[in-house]
Amino acid sequence: MPPMRIRAIAFQRNGGPEVLEELAVDIPDAPGPGMVRVRPTAVALNHLDLWIRRGLPNLRLELPHRLGADIAATVEAAGPGAEAPPHGTRVLVAPGVSCAACEACLSGHDNLCRRYGILGEHTHGGYGELLDVPAANILPWPGQLSAPEAAAIPLTFLTAWQMVVVHGEVGRDHTVLVHAAGAGVSVAAIQIAKSRGARVIATSTSAAKLVRARELGADETIDTTTHDFVAETKRLTGKRGADVIIEHVGGEVFSKSVVALRAGGRLVTCGATSGPTPPIDLRHVFFRQLQVVGSTMGSKATLFPILREVERGAFKPVVDRVLPFTVEGAREAHRALEAREAFGKVVLASA
Ligand SMILES: [Zn+2]
Structure with missing residues (x-):
């Protein structure tokens, strides 16, 4: 032929x-x-x-x-x-x-x-x-x-579902920090974390994107051009830190996220757009028993609950x-x- x-x-x-x-x-x-x-x-x-x-x-x-x-x-x-x-x-x-x-x-x-x-x-x-x-x-x-x-x-919701639900095990009473609120995976992660009953803090370098993040359900926002996200996260959580952080920026954002987590918290990463080799203070990781979890894509099976939530209008x-x-x-x-x-x-x- x-x-x-x-x-x-x-x-x-x-x-x-x-x-x-x-x-x-x-x-x-x-x-x-x-x-x-x-x-x-x-x-x-x-x-x-x-x-x-x-x-x-x-x-x-x-x-x-x-x-x-x-x-x-x-x-x-x-x-x-x-x-x-x-x-x-x-x-x-x-x-x-x-x-x-x-x-x-x-x-x-x-x-x-x-x-x-x-x-x-x-x-x-x-x-x-x-x-x-x-x-x-x-x-x-x-x-x-x-x-x-x-x-x-498909790709962003699949990726975000594995980060938030499978690796992050996000549930009620969790505070979830979602970095770079305008990114496709963050837009999905905010909605998925909210659907699990979590409180969501979103960061961005753009005030306009933070307004949009709130419209999607983010409870708190941090403009990282004017505020340090570690200090703000601590302030918003009564000095405790975030339970779960959804990260794909890499570089300094990754290094500082380790500090913004609560003891026993989980940092889930799926990307490194601003740098793949950030310094990390291991004392934070072991003394405070942090989990740093890598994540890429997600099981095809998770597209079924995702599409049901889209049909229901819960995910947009x-x-x-x-x-x-x-x-x-x-x-x-x-x-x-x-x-x-x-x-x-x-x-x-x-x-
Ligand atoms: Zn196979």
Whole structure:
């Protein structure tokens, strides 16, 4: 069978947003066994896209590479043995892929699978006319959401759920400090922590983003351009410190978070956008018996309770802006995310 040619937004070398190009790329004539071909209608950006575009040391890509982990789409066709809703049905696509056969996968820890990967990172992603994904990644459309709203959910809510619920074990009577309130994962973490009955303190360098954080349910906010978040957290907790801290900034924010925790508290980290090697005072960690927990993505199974909460209206996808699904739109979207302009998700969507 001759390959099929599709239009895509892809890059052939690492660099800034300008390396994104509109290209014609070949895909198989039909989806392979167990795969479903989808037509992306909206793709939400993640910081991951920026890291991959700039280049990661141990990531080998098939070039030109198509980014895009968070995909709202319509079903195009099912490959042999794949079950899928009828052609044209709107679906959401789970971002994680795994072997579906190993002990980790079968015990609900698919994101610990040795073959775990993310769409748009370890495989091609949604920045193209068509994409083949495993049938197991096809999820029902959440409620009455628009395509950009639907695309804004999977990766950040999955990531935040594992941080807040699984690792953070957040419950009533907990005070949870959520850093960088405008980031997609923070926007999800604030809502998830509130749904568990916790008190939420959000930080940001932007007063406008803190107003939005309060609208999402944050009880207290700290503007870190004018206030030290350690001192403020201590003040707001009667000198005790936060029970759980949700962290993805790294650098000094990570170092100081260790001090802002209560004795026995948990610092959950899923990223290091401002620096991966912060100094850490180990005396805080052992004397005060802190837990520092790494977290990445989440089990695919957790998307089911997440989508139920979205249907109920308890979790709201927050879309900062929708840009056209063109090379110009994609470059502008990358620039905006890189400049930390957004509160919530930046999404590409076809008209
Ligand atoms: Zn596996």
